[in-house]
Amino acid sequence: MGTPALWAPQAWLPARGWVDGVLLTPGRDGCWQAVQAGVAQPPEAATVLPGPVLPGLVNAHSHAFQRAFAGLAERREAAQDDFWGWRDRMYAVANRISPAQLQAVASQLYAELLQGGYTQVLEFHYLHHQPDGRPYPEPLAMAQALAAAAQATGIGLTLLPVLYQRAGFAQPALRPDQCRFATTPAGVTAMREGIRAWGLPGVTAGVAIHSLRAAEPDAITALVQGCAGDAGPIHIHIAEQTAEVSDCLAATGRRPIEWLARHVALDARWQLVHATHATPAEMDAVAAAGAGVVICPSTEANLGDGILDLPGWLARHTITSIGSDSHVARHWPHELRALETSQRLALRQRNVAAAPEQGQPATAARLFNHSLAGGAAAAGFAAWGLVPGARADLLVLDGAAPGLLGVPVSQALDGLVFAADAPAFRQVWVAGQCRVRDGRHVQAAALAEGFVGAMQALWA
Missing domain, CATH: 2.30.40.10 (Urease, subunit C, domain 1)
Structure with a gap:
């Protein structure tokens, strides 16, 4: 019954x-x-x-293991602190957590996300191997831990195994504290198919590229070719930090989103995570391709990333979704409030996201509707919300x-x-x-x- x-x-x-x-x-x-x-x-x-x-809303960007680090990087011993210092400290948990611990941490997180109004979570998953870089006897052990957490709590899960190859544009190998992230294009698509083969209810899969700095151009091309004909989503961190933009310019002569738009055929499967530092021309290219942008306001504020051009993305009718990323906040009303209030501080205006000229005078409603549609696109769902199917x-x-x-x-x-x-x-x-x-x-x-x-x- x-x-x-x-x-x-x-x-x-x-x-x-x-x-x-x-x-x-x-x-x-x-x-x-x-x-x-x-x-x-x-x-x-x-x-x-x-x-x-x-x-319910889709949480379009999650690193579940970072729930074990939330609140534990809010001290500064050096002259200054930034994203890169936070990242090095975050590796402390990334290099210790076991499959059993990951399942326990993810289970708590997923329960909190449900309590916060998310009913689907997209895992940008790069903890593939043992801390020393050797594969687990069961190669998908860490992904299985996340799936078990989702099944135990009842949240929907989209696993996005990540292509991760190098430490930076000028660093062709991974650092010792990154060796458990190592993957190849063939390995990523094999993980995607392995996850789908489980046939677990509520569990789907796509792929991800960690970032342009962490993947070789030829490998990005190979992964995109491996996704030909597949409807699953493709996610990438991009243009999150100004240092990343500068490094990409120095290495390639182009800004990150500009480089990506010129080297791959962006389409609706593509989700650009953060996209904080984008020029009008880059925004035009993303909008013309029908790709989406995943915004993570609480994490972007916590890490000092900067403030994206929300009016610019909305004016181009770009589909935007939200994610809780590092999980310093775990309910979507907080993310939408942070998104709008950051714009108010930067622009010294109120109700920035409202569009009365389009018959949308309510800021919360416009942000919510964008996040509803954007989350569905980020997960690759044809139907989402209170609609048949x-x-x-x-x-x-x-x-x-x-x-x-x-x-x-x-x-x-x-x-x-x-x-x-x-x-x-x-x-x-x-x-x-x-x-x-x-x-x-x-x-x-x-x-x-x-x-x-x-x-x-x-x-x-």
């Missing part, structure tokens, strides 16, 4: 926003079979949801949460993004199953115990 129909007093529907009385019927396949608006009263057999309903995911708002109490439903999304200072989801459903009740994952206590054990072993 399948999950009974769910009735919401209000729900956020495509192109309509808040709609009263929505009946949502999951099918046996875990996808929405029907979405019917204007149902004033819940049918007798329906489950009545205890608040307004939003679709999409996976049966939803979020139930807690109307009594700080920032939402007393706010009219018509402006609940505004309150959620700009006034709620903690996750405000009473329930979270994935594939027709309730995974979060009363704001906590249904297995929160057991997952936390495993996480604490892993943290103690990592940092003792």
Whole structure:
């Protein structure tokens, strides 16, 4: 017997926003079979949801192992600190974490992401081998740990095995503390196919290139050729740091996005992660190709990356999604607020992302709708949200949460993004199953115990 129909007093529907009385019927396949608006009263057999309903969002960029490092790099002993100093300290956990510890850390993270309103996570996965660089007896051991965490918590997972070959444009080999990242184009596509062969529900796969500095041009070409005819997503870190842009110019004579657009046939499969430092011409090239941009506001702020040109990307109708990346924040309203407030600080304006001239005066709604569509594109999903054929995911708002109490439903999304200072989801459903009740994952206590054990072993 399948999950009974769910009735919401209000729900956020495509192109309509808040709609009263929505009946949502999951099918046996875990996808929405029907979405019917204007149902004033819940049918007798329906489950009545205890608040307004939003679709879940895709977290389009994650390094799960970095959850074990969140909050542990906020001191400075040298004259200054930057991304590169943070990266070297981050390698301390990257080079110690075992498959069992990764599973425990990822399980805690994925529960927190569900509590924060994400129902799908895209893992930019480069911890492939043992710390000394030797393959595990089971070559996909680390990917299996992530998949096991996703299965245990109920979140959807897209694994993106990463091409990683060198330490920098002028460093043709990996550093000793990067040897467990080593891959080849053939190895990456083999991992993708191996993950797909598992046939796990809710687990999909694409590929990723760590960055232009970490992959040889010929290898990038070979990987792209290996993806010919495959619909899976292709992700790449790009133009995150000004030093990266300078190094790319010195090595190739072109800026990172400019180089990429000239050397590969960008299309809708491509997702450019960060793209913080992009010129108008580079932005034009990305938009013309139909590629997407993945923005990670909390991490980009934490690492001092800089502020991207959000109005420029929006003006070009580029599909943008959000990710929590290093997981210093783990709920999407925080990311959307940080994205908008960074623009306000830089431009000394308010409601930068709103577009009243396009009939979109609400900042939160425009950002949310972009993230909804962008997340689907980043994961390679044809359907996403509260529509027939999409996976049966939803979020139930807690109307009594700080920032939402007393706010009219018509402006609940505004309150959620700009006034709620903690996750405000009473329930979270994935594939027709309730995974979060009363704001906590249904297995929160057991997952936390495993996480604490892993943290103690990592940092003792």
